[in-house]
Every structure is written in structure tokens, then in C-alpha cells.
Amino acid sequence: MTYSNKKYNAIAEGKLKLDKRFCRKCLTEGFSDKEYYKTISNYISNIPEELKTPEDIYAARLESCSKCQYLMNGLCRLCGCFVEIRAASIKNYCPNKIPYW
Numbered sequence: 578m579t580y581s582n583k584k585y586n587a588i589a590e591g592k593l594k595l596d597k598r599f600c601r602k603c604l605t606e607g608f609s610d611k612e613y614y615k616t617i618s619n620y621i622s623n624i625p626e627e628l629k630t631p632e633d634i635y636a637a638r639l640e641s642c643s644k645c646q647y648l649m650n651g652l653c654r655l656c657g658c659f660v661e662i663r664a665a666s667i668k669n670y671c672p673n674k675i676p677y678w
């Protein structure tokens with residue numbers, strides 16, 4: 578969700594309450610590991626081919642993530658993304674100050 582500058586300023590000044598938003602992570606509560614993996618795999622398989630990271634680059638990205646201090650339970654602690662999803666889009670990059678990929 579994005580806000581206009583006027584709305585953002587009103588929120589910052591406490592004149593307007595932030596809209597309630599669903600935490601999508603909560604929606605997966607109760608998923609088994611298998612269901613969780615399936616959801617991520619489905620998401621990745623629905624990325625249009627022209628936006629998808631080529632397999633060799635994808636594998637290299639995940640190799641970097643797998644050795645990274647910021648990886649925790651499949652999430653990058655710097656950006657909060659699922660690394661398998663983040664790495665799957667060619668336009669994405671590692672959020673580290675000196676990017677690993």
C-alpha cells in the first residue's frame with residue numbers, strides 16, 4: 578500500500594491513523610513446511626519468464642544467501658524477504674550495503 582505525500586504527512590503528524598493491514602506471514606500460520614514450500618514454489622513459478630532470473634544465476638544467488646549471516650528460516654533479516662522469492666526476480670538485488678549478488 579502506498580500513501581500520497583499529504584496522507585503520509587498526516588500519518589506522521591498523528592492526525593491520521595495508519596490503515597490496518599494484514600501481515601501476509603500470519604496468513605501462512607499453521608502451514609506445514611511442505612505447504613509453505615509449495616506456496617513459495619507456486620509464487621516463483623507464476624513469475625513471468627521475462628522477469629524470472631535464469632537458473633544458473635538463481636542458484637548462485639541462493640548459494641550466497643545460504644552462506645550469509647543474515648539468512649534466518651528462509652528470510653533475509655536485512656530486507657525481510659523470502660530469499661528464494663527475492664532471488665527469483667532478475668531485477669532484484671541483495672540488500673546488503675556491499676551486495677552479495
Ligand code: SF4
Pocket residue numbers: 641642645646647648652653654655656660670671672673677678
Ligand atoms: S539477500 Fe543478501 S543479505 Fe539477504 S540473506 Fe541473501 S545474501 Fe544475505
